[in-house]
Amino acid sequence: MRSHRSEIGERWFVVAAVGVICVATLTGCVVKPNLGQIDGTVTAASGLPATGCGITMVVISGGPVPELAAVTSAAGTFSWPVPPGRYEVTASCDGVPIHASVDVVADETVAVDMAE
Incomplete structure (x- = not known):
């Protein structure tokens, strides 16, 4: 059986990973090419x-x-x-x-x- 503490840690890891992916994706869309x-x-x-x-x-x-x-x-x-x-x-x-x-x-x- 998993502890409540490890479930919270896993959730925070997933939230942080999704946040990093979203920021990386949005930054790629906003950055203009060097003209x-x-x-x-x-x-x-x-x-x-x-x-x-x-x-x-x-x-x-x-x-x-x-x-x-x-x-x-x-x-x-x-x-x-x-x-x-x-x-x-x-x-x-x-x-x-x-x-x-x-x-x-x-x-x-x-x-x-x-x-x-």
Whole structure:
């Protein structure tokens, strides 16, 4: 016959084990992956910033891109957080595509200069 004290000890062990598993599972769901970032500048043939250009990205290797598209600012710049990997970035300004291949590393920013 088991004592009342050993049953209480077993119950506390089970409760503690379940608690550890729950915390580990929830932490895994909340932790964000380490992203890198692409900071780009698009310049028009005139040398001025290319504003309002559509920016798209094709994943060559790496994780899915969290956004589908971006647009250059009035300064001709864009900033895009992405998972580590290799990407083909395309800027479409006035129907003329400009391409650049970019390798992104976690927790680092890659600068991309694109010119018409």
